Amino acid sequence: MLKIAKERLNELYAKISESMGLFIPIKKGGEVNYHVWGEGKEVSLETLKTVKSPKNMFFPQTENMMKFKTEGKNIEILEAGIRKQGDELKPFVAFGVKACDYKAIEVLDKVFLAEPVDTFYQARRNATTIVTLACSKPEESCFCGVFGIDATNPQGDVSTWLDEKYLYWQANTEKGETLTSLASELFEKGGETEVEAQKTSTKAVLAQLPFANLDLSRFKPENLNELFDDTRWEEMSEACLGCGTCTFVCPTCQCFDIRDFKTNDGVIRYRCWDSCMYSDFTLMAHGNSRTTQMQRFRQRFMHKLVYYPSQNDGLYSCVGCGRCVNKCPQNLNIVKVIKTLGGKKND
Amino acid sequence: MKDVELKMLERAKALLESGEVARVIGWKKGEFIYDPAPASFETVDELKDFVYNWFCGANLSKYLIQASKKEGKTAVFLKPCDTYSFNQLVKEHRVKRENIHVIAVECLGKFDVAKIKAQGVSSIVDVEVQNKEVKVKSFGGETVLNKPEILLTKCETCQKTHQVKDEEIILHDRPERDVNRFAEVEKLEAMTPDERFAFWREQLQKCIRCNACRNVCPACSCVKCVFDNPASGIAAKANDDKFEEQLFHIIRAFHVAGRCTDCGECSRVCPQNIPLHLLNRKFIKDIDGLYGEYQAGETDEGKTPLTSYTENDIEPTDAVNGEAK
Numbered sequence: 058m059l060k061i062a063k064e065r066l067n068e069l070y071a072k073i074s075e076s077m078g079l080f081i082p083i084k085k086g087g088e089v090n091y092h093v094w095g096e097g098k099e100v101s102l103e104t105l106k107t108v109k110s111p112k113n114m115f116f117p118q119t120e121n122m123m124k125f126k127t128e129g130k131n132i133e134i135l136e137a138g139i140r141k142q143g144d145e146l147k148p149f150v151a152f153g154v155k156a157c158d159y160k161a162i163e164v165l166d167k168v169f170l171a172e173p174v175d176t177f178y179q180a181r182r183n184a185t186t187i188v189t190l191a192c193s194k195p196e197e198s199c200f201c202g203v204f205g206i207d208a209t210n211p212q213g214d215v216s217t218w219l220d221e222k223y224l225y226w227q228a229n230t231e232k233g234e235t236l237t238s239l240a241s242e243l244f245e246k247g248g249e250t251e252v253e254a255q256k257t258s259t260k261a262v263l264a265q266l267p268f269a270n271l272d273l274s275r276f277k278p279e280n281l282n283e284l285f286d287d288t289r290w291e292e293m294s295e296a297c298l299g300c301g302t303c304t305f306v307c308p309t310c311q312c313f314d315i316r317d318f319k320t321n322d323g324v325i326r327y328r329c330w331d332s333c334m335y336s337d338f339t340l341m342a343h344g345n346s347r348t349t350q351m352q353r354f355r356q357r358f359m360h361k362l363v364y365y366p367s368q369n370d371g372l373y374s375c376v377g378c379g380r381c382v383n384k385c386p387q388n389l390n391i392v393k394v395i396k397t398l399g400g401k402k403n404d
Numbered sequence: 405m406k407d408v409e410l411k412m413l414e415r416a417k418a419l420l421e422s423g424e425v426a427r428v429i430g431w432k433k434g435e436f437i438y439d440p441a442p443a444s445f446e447t448v449d450e451l452k453d454f455v456y457n458w459f460c461g462a463n464l465s466k467y468l469i470q471a472s473k474k475e476g477k478t479a480v481f482l483k484p485c486d487t488y489s490f491n492q493l494v495k496e497h498r499v500k501r502e503n504i505h506v507i508a509v510e511c512l513g514k515f516d517v518a519k520i521k522a523q524g525v526s527s528i529v530d531v532e533v534q535n536k537e538v539k540v541k542s543f544g545g546e547t548v549l550n551k552p553e554i555l556l557t558k559c560e561t562c563q564k565t566h567q568v569k570d571e572e573i574i575l576h577d578r579p580e581r582d583v584n585r586f587a588e589v590e591k592l593e594a595m596t597p598d599e600r601f602a603f604w605r606e607q608l609q610k611c612i613r614c615n616a617c618r619n620v621c622p623a624c625s626c627v628k629c630v631f632d633n634p635a636s637g638i639a640a641k642a643n644d645d646k647f648e649e650q651l652f653h654i655i656r657a658f659h660v661a662g663r664c665t666d667c668g669e670c671s672r673v674c675p676q677n678i679p680l681h682l683l684n685r686k687f688i689k690d691i692d693g694l695y696g697e698y699q700a701g702e703t704d705e706g707k708t709p710l711t712s713y714t715e716n717d718i719e720p721t722d723a724v725n726g727e728a729k
Contacts, residue, residue: 086606088676108676109612118612118642196526197436265543267435267527296442296467300616302675314641329641332614337632337639383518386616386673387462388439396435 058252059226059237059244066102066224070094070152072240077186078149080114082107091151102153102219105196106380110308111158112165114151115181118305119329122177122315126323137325139180146184150236153190156211157201157378161308162187164365164374168311186232189213191252193220193259198379200268200392206376208263209256218252225252268377271395272402278367285359289397294354296387301332303381303390304357309374312338333357358394405533408510409456411573412481415507417448419479425505426476429467431460437530438517442467444478456481458531461514461556463669465489465499466622472500480504483511484564488665488701489622491567495704496663498625508569512578513551513559516672520554523547535579558668558681561585567702585666589685608649610676613642617653617670617680623660657683662691662710665701694718 061069073079079094082101089104091111121138139146154162162182169178189211192199201208210216214233218225225248228237237244263269275284304310314331317324331338333356339346347353365374375391382390396403416428431454432443438459444467445451463486471478482490487508493499512533520528520540527543536551552560561583566572584590592600618624630636631652640652657664657680666688670680691698695709695717 086610086676086678088610090610108610196521292443295444296462298616298619298673300619300673301612301614302616302673305612305614306675316641331641335615335632335641336628337634340634382435382439384675386620388434388441392435393441 058248059246060223060248061226061244062223063219063221065243066100069240069243070100071096072243073150073152073236076148076239077236078147079152080111080149081152094152102190102224105155105192105194105199106378106383108380108384109306110161110378110380111151111154112161112308112311114149114185115162115178116165116169116311116313116330119327120177121325121327123326124323125326128322132323138327139177146180148184148186150186150188152188153217154187154211154213155190155192155378156206156208157199157376158308159187159189159211159213160201160204160206160376161378164309164369164372164376165311167369167372186215186236187213188215188217188233188236191216191218191255191259193218193255195259195263195266196379197267198382199263199266200271200377200379202263202266202269202377203271203273204373204375204377209259218248218255220251220255223248223251268379268392270402271392272400273362273373273395274400274402275398276362276366276373276395278363281359281363281367284363284398285355287398290351290355293389293394293397294351297334297350297354297389298386299334299336299350299353300386301330301334302384302386304332304334305330306380306384308376308378308380309361333360354389358391361391362395405457408573408575409454411575412456412507412509413451413454415571415573416445416451416454416479419505420445420448420451424477425479426474427471427478429464429471429478429480431455431462431481436528438515438520438528444471456509458513458515458533459517461516461558461672463489463620463622463667465493465667466620466625468499468504469493469625472503474503478504479507481507481509482566482568483509483514484566485511485558485562485665485667487567487569488564488699489667490701491704492663492665492701493622493625495701495706496625501704506568506570508566508572508574510574510576510578512576513555513562515554516556518677520549523549523554525549556668557671557679558666561587568704586685586689588679588682589689592682592686605649607678608653610678611649611653612676613652614675616673616675618656620669620673621656621660622665622667622669623663624656653678653680653683657687660684661687662698662708663700664688665699690723694723 074094080091081094082089082104083092084099084101088108089101090107090109124135124137126133169175191211192208195208214230216227228234312331313328315328317326334353361375366372382392419425428445431440433453433455434440440455440460442462442464464480465486494501525540525542525547528540530541532539538549538551540547540549630638631640633639664684668681691709698709
């Protein structure tokens with residue numbers, strides 16, 4: 058294990074930035090989100106939860122897919138967005154990814170990297186080296202442990218731990234070793250004892266968290282119909298505004314829309330995040346299969362807890378990051394759904 | 405606050421039991437003290453989850469659009485600020501007044517849990533308020549915080565009083581306050597255009613186009629927003645960062661100008677904490693300056709500055725920075 062003094066982290070960021078893009082939690086306009094590092098930026102590794110999750114790095118909120126140039130009756134198709142750069146997409150580092158958000162990338166991979174592969178997503182994933190960061194101060198809205206995630210021991214190409222004095226650094230993969238070698242002169246050896254101590258004390262906190270023992274036992278494919286027909290969806294969803302906050306701050310929500318934008322001499326075809334909470338989601342030529350907010354609300358949680366796992370060997374597509382718990386304008390969230398519909402232990 | 409909650413519960417029970425109303429809209433307990441959710445209660449049994457505390461910041465008025473269309477009367481608990489939205493919705497024929505029983509409830513300001521957490525207090529179990537002192541009890545012990553520092557932004561400058569009441573539950577006096585709600589707007593006005601552009605750009609860049617501000621806004625009561633309607637030709641999701649930065653929120657502020665009551669829900673719900681209410685407040689301030697003081701939602705009838713014409717109306721070319729040239 059290696060370590061680097063906290064006051065030298067800026068040197069590390071600068072070194073990495075010489076040859077790679079560096080996405081890291083940065084405070085901008087009062088909120089911490091992943092941004093590209095630069096000299097003078099206010100990095101905040103201490104922030105437990107960025108507002109937007111790191112999925113933005115692989116699956117940006119909006120991206121151009123292609124362009125059509127029209128001249129009279131001729132249409133020319135032009136490459137746009139990252140397609141133009143092809144496989145030569147500049148390698149970048151995702152720095153400070155928490156264990157829950159790292160697990161979320163696995164959830165996204167199963168969607169975007171399965172056949173037919175989403176080449177936009179794939180290009181960004183291939184270009185990334187992920188440096189994870191263990192949590193040392195989880196808070197009451199966290200429940201990653203329920204999904205078998207160990208917040209104190211995140212995986213990734215490099216795993217790191219932060220305390221008052223040092224960032225401890227453990228390369229796990231070839232990509233991780235390469236990254237380490239970029240800045241090897243900044244590291245010194247050691248830190249095993251400190252990291253073990255931090256893991257033990259954080260685990261004690263995690264075990265005490267109010268949502269540590271949520272019971273998921275009822276969320277199984279065989280209970281699909283029973284859960285779908287539960288009468289309590291009405292009361293659970295009645296205050297839902299139909300906004301997209303929960304879906305857009307969620308690290309695993311993956312739905313997008315493809316739209317055309319008319320320009321002066323053609324069309325830009327782009328994709329952007331979509332939300333199952335929106336009234337035009339699933340709108341088809343014949344109309345919409347989901348016409349009420351209750352149906353949209355039910356879809357979101359059934360997808361996280363039943364549909365996705367039934368297609369992915371039981372892997373839930375919630376990672377317990379708790380962003381929706383903190384951000385829903387009307388205080389509705391997945392925990393309330395799990396407590397209402399989950400197993401007996403929740404009572 | 406506990407005594408107010410008990411009184412409210414008592415009234416809710418009585419109204420449901422007597423059959424005077426078919427439902428009561430209020431707040432339901434969450435997982436913590438700070439996450440109550442708006443809820444509709446149709447039976448006395450359901451009222452076991454009823455709550456009214458320092459974290460009931462949500463404005464319940466907009467839920468009445470749907471509720472007032474339902475069979476039977478709906479009782480609703482409205483805080484002072486919520487009653488302005490209620491009046492405005494009645495005025496715009498969105499809520500059927502005769503189907504609603506308004507219970508005006510006491511409000512001494514509501515808290516923003518994010519502001520409490522930002523002061524290093526987490527796992528909050530209870531709060532006890534004495535004047536400007538708030539004792540926050542958490543797993544970590546007890547912390548005393550300064551009340552003005554943990555109020556929701558919309559409560560910081562509130563001087564509103566109940567405009568509608570069929571009955572009221574007010575047990576404690578509200579302290580007199582002397583605050584200038586336009587102070588932040590004035591700061592922005594004092595900036596150079598470049599500085600102001602930089603300010604809004606930094607703020608609006610954070611927008612994730614979740615539409616929470618629009619969906620919570622009582623003035624945004626269109627059955628279908630043009631931006632959600634594929635047939636409108638201008639339907640838009642997050643298609644271009646520039647649109648969020650420069651247009652969407654400004655279009656929305658224009659659209660609700662003269663109707664916005666300054667309830668502040670837009671800023672309360674924004675996941676990125678963009679101070680959206682400042683756009684609306686700038687319009688309110690300008691309307692005050694150009695047409696004389698006007699507060700949307702004070703009544704549920706009458707003409708408004710922007711929907712009526714008088715010969716003395718200021719000419720657009722004579723209005724500069726919200727004042728007559």
